[in-house]
Amino acid sequence: MADKFDLVVLGSGPGGYVAAIRAAQLGMKVAIVERERLGGICLNWGCIPTKALLRTSEIYHYMTHADAYGLKVEKASFDLAKVVDRSRKVAGQLNAGVKGLMKKNKVTVVEGEGRLTGKTQVTVKGAQGEQLLDAKNVIVATGARARELPHLKADGQRVWTYRHAMTPAEMPTKLLVIGSGAIGIEFASFYNDMGAEVTVVEMLDRIVPVEDADVSAFMEKAVTKQGIKILTKASVEKIETGLDGVKATIKGSDGKSATDSYSHVILAIGIAPNTENLGLESLGVKLDRGHIVTDGYGRTGVEGLWAIGDVTGAPWLAHKASHEGIIAVETMAGVKGVHPMDKSNIPGCTYARPQIASVGLTEAKAKEAGRKVKVGKFPFVGNGKAIALGEAEGFVKTVFDADTGELLGAHMIGAEVTELIQGYVIARSLETTEAELMHTVFAHPTLSEMMHESVLDAYGRALHY
Missing domain, CATH: 3.50.50.60 (FAD/NAD(P)-binding domain)
Structure with missing residues (x-):
């Protein structure tokens, strides 16, 4: 006999587990199916543990360049096993946190590999055998994996x-x-x-x-x-x-x-979507190069069947998946005023040294779209906080519509820009123009002042460079 739910979520990455939590908040009886570890690739093998590694390399870089800050470090070295262990402990802590969130929100966790055996029916093969889950709605959030080519295959050794x-x-x-x-x-x-x-x-x-x-x-x-x-x-x-x-x-x-x-x-x-062996083809789900085709609300075109996250295509980002999960759940629950996903307002971040962050159109894409643009640019070397930090390399670039003042895009490279970009994301979401940004007061001394200066520069008004 099948266990019955209002929603079954297939996959517990940042899209799946967030969707499960939001559904539970809206009063649904929810189950989430996971074949490996709660939190998916992002939390266990992607976004979070890589940032732990990059934090280590950042500190090691400062150690080997301590003299630039008037400090002295003799024979800086590292223990690779401990570096990796710290990264895994960070992932483990967050995995435990997701388990706690599932328990807090009364989400049933089903361990095993799930397959659609009906539009809203999932059969899970786990250590205890097969379990049948019936639901009013199913969200496919199975994510993606590293892409390989016939002549480029991983062996895990070299x-x-x-x-x-x-x-x-x-x-x-x-x-x-x-x-x-x-x-x-x-x-x-x-x-x-x-x-x-x-x-x-x-x-x-x-x-x-x-x-x-x-x-x-x-x-x-x-x-x-x-x-x-x-x-x-x-x-x-x-x-x-x-x-x-x-x-x-x-x-x-x-x-x-x-x-x-x-x-x-x-x-x-690149990555390849995890859409194989899910039973999608027999249900008539449309795929595009392996990715599930959805509308802006996560609907697949098959009644009761939804899809979110990496499995639906670019951009392959955790925060995109989470937001798609919320949109899908609120839509199925009949919440009023739900907006479809606007991919142009999804920020992208790269956590290398230097960091990169962006949102919206590049200058080239804006021009290709026929927009007349005003472009502003401000360098880190013109910012007091950046100089004090010893991080004077980089810039902030803003692209505006010359006729309306609409912020079309923002692009940054340098220290901590992955934290700064959210200011421009909010500005775009609020449909802010250059006028509001120019009249906003930015704290001094902060790196964020470069955001202000870049806006001013687009209109010939930069003050500090």
Whole structure:
């Protein structure tokens, strides 16, 4: 006999568990199905533990550059096992926190692998056998995994995905990172700061290619200065693993191929959605390159069946998944005034050194859309707090509609910009124009003053540079 619920959520990542909590708040009887660990990839193997690693490399960087701050550190070193252990403990603490939230909100947790055996019916295979769950609604939030190619496959020893790169048994000496998106550039930054010789290969003509062109150019100069070798318009044609390392054949921008040796390789070539073996095809769910097609509210077109998060396509971000979960649940519950997902207001953050953050249109995309723009830019070197921190490299860039003053996009690179970007996200959500931003008082001395100055600069009114 089936257990009956108002909602069954398939997957407990930041989309799934947030959706479950919101549904419980709205009075629904909820079950959540998870085959591994509550919190999904983000909490256990992605967003959170990588930030713990990057915090370690940041501190280690300061230790090895202590003299710049008038401090003295002799023979700075690290214990890789303890570095990894700290990262895993951070993930473990948050995993326990999600378990507590499920209990607090009376969400039934079902451990095992779930499959749709009806539009709103899930069969779960777990350690105790099979369990049948019937619901009025089902949300598919099964996420995604690291993408591999036929000639680029991980073995967990010498060729890593992000999961292997987070729990290394040994420190790479010479590392090849394939792909320069957020995941690739973050691991490149971490291992470079920890002492590895790092090379990054990117097929496109610039690194972090989804970002504004000015940000990409600045990032390439910054990481090159740090010692990272960047190869753009390049591709890895072949990798051969051995006991002591990897031989990689790389085709460069000049069309010529060359082979070099590395101790390890990280594959950061994108993600693949977890839509296989869920029973979607038999239900008539529409897929686009493996991703579930939904409307702005998470509806799949199959009555009672919803989908959110990475499984529905770009941007593959935890905060996007969480917000989609809330939208879907509130829509199914009949909450009034629910707005569809506006992907243009989703911020993107990269936690390398330097950090990158952005929201909205790049300058190029705004012009491609036929917008007449006003662009402002303010450098970190013109900001007192940045200089005091010893972090004077970077800039803030804002793009406005020249006719209406609409904030079309904001793009930042430098220290702590992942914290600053939310100010512009709120401004865009409130449909703020340059006038309101100009009249806003920013505290001094703060890095946020650069946000104000960038707005002023777009209109020829910058004060400090």
